[in-house]
Amino acid sequence: MSFSYQFPRPALTVDCVIFGLDNEGLMVLLIKRGLDPFRGRWALPGGFVHIDETVDEAARRELREETGLQRVFLEQLYTLGDLDRDPRERVVTIGYYALINLHDHRLKAASDAANAAWFDIVDLPRLAFDHDAIIEMALKRLKSKVRYCPIGFELLPRKFTLSQLQRMYETVLARPLDKRNFRKKVLQLDMLEELDEVEQDVAHRAARLYRFNEAKYVKATEQGFNFEI
Amino acid sequence: MSFSYQFPRPALTVDCVIFGLDNEGLMVLLIKRGLDPFRGRWALPGGFVHIDETVDEAARRELREETGLQRVFLEQLYTLGDLDRDPRERVVTIGYYALINLHDHRLKAASDAANAAWFDIVDLPRLAFDHDAIIEMALKRLKSKVRYCPIGFELLPRKFTLSQLQRMYETVLARPLDKRNFRKKVLQLDMLEELDEVEQDVAHRAARLYRFNEAKYVKATEQGFNFEI
DNA sequence: TCACCTTAGTGTACGCAGTACACTATCGAT
C-alpha cells in the first residue's frame, strides 16, 4: 500500500533529548543506531510522526518506548528543517526535551537496552544527523527555564534534601551556588513542604527532607513572588 | 504528477504572525481567506513548505509575498500538530513571528492587498484554524523576549526618540513605564547612539534622536551588563 | 567511648538596582 500526494512532502519526525540526573552529573539518553545512515553512531531517541497521533503524542510515545516511563515532563523545543539534515531524503524533525527522575523509577530494560546508554552532557560522543544541535538547544532551554520555573524538581526524587536541590541547580547551571543564600532564597519562595523525615543511611548528620508543593508554589507566584534562582 | 510514500504523511505548512507598530498600538497582519475551509474568515499569512526550501526559507518567502519586505526579524515560535486543526486533512504547521518597521518602509501593495489588513492585537476578529493560539503564543514570546533582548527596535524607525522607544515598550508590555526610570535604564545600558539631530515638524519642543548601536550593545553585554527593561 | 570525619544548618553587613515621585526647559502656534 502507498499514499500519493499532488506535491512532494517532507517526512516528519520527532527527536527527544531525555535528561536525567545522577551523582556524576547531568546525563542524556542516547541510542546506538543499527541502520544506515550513521550506523553505529549515537543518536537521540526518535521516529516518525504517525498520521493518527499529534506531534506531542509522537514524542511521548518515543519516550515511553525508550524508557517505559509515562507522565514525565516533556516540552517541545524547536523544529529543524534544513534540506540535507538526513542524507536519504527530506526530513523535518520536531525536537523535544524531557526531564526524568532517575531515583524513584527503575527504567525498564528496553528490548534494545544494549543499544541505549546515558552520557554525561559534558562528554558526549559524536552524534548522528544534527542531533548535537538539538541537544545544545535543549541544554540552553533547560538552563534558562530552570531559573524561573519549578521544573528542576522533575530531575529529583519526590523527597529531597536542600543539599540535593542545590546540587541539582549547580549541575544544571554548571556553576557553584552559595549555600546560605540558596537556602534563604528557596525557603522564602515558600514552595517547599518541610517533612518530618530525615534522610536515612548516611554516614553523617542526616538532612531534613522536603517536597515540592505545587499548590504553595501557585499561591506564592499569584502573590507576585518571582521564582528565580 | 504525484508523489507516493509507503506511509501517509501530514502536510507541512508555516504560518507567520507579522507584528507592526503604529500610533494606535501593536498590530497584526491578517489575510482574508478566499477559499474553503473558513472562506471569508481572517487568517495568518502562511502556506506549504516546499520540498526544496528549509522551513525558515518557507516562512521568509511567505513574509515576502505578503509584505514585499526582506531582511526583517523573523523567528520560529512553535509547531502545532493536533489531529483536526485543518478539517480537510492532517496538517502540521510551524508558527513564526516577525517584527516589521512600518515607519521606514512602504509596504508593497500586494496583489491581494484588498484581502490583507492590519488588526490591533487587542481587538482581533475571529480567526481560521487555530491561528488565535499561534497569535497568543507570539504575543507571549514577544512580551517576554523584548525585556531581555534588543528586538523591540525592529518595530521602530531607525532613528527614534526616547519617548517613541518608551511608547513601544509600553505598547508591547501593555503597561505604563516611569519616564525618568526608563531613560536612566536605557541610557545606562549604553546601547544607544545619541545623534546630532532632533525630530522635525512637531508642534512642541523637538526631541533628540537616537539610533540602536549593535556594536555598543554587544560590548555592553560582554561586560556583564544585563539588558532588562 | 571518645576523637574524628563529614555534612547539616544558620545570620549579618554591604552595595547596587529598582522604584516612586514633580518641576523646569523648549518650541511652535496663535
Place this chain on the structure above:
DNA sequence: ATCGATAGTGTACTGCGTACACTAAGGTGA
C-alpha cells in the same frame, strides 16, 4: 507674549543579591 504640548532632569528609600565562617549532629573506627 501667552499658551499648550512634550522634552528633559535628580534624589531618596527600600529590598534583594551577595559575600562570608562557624557550630551542630550523627556515624565511624581506633
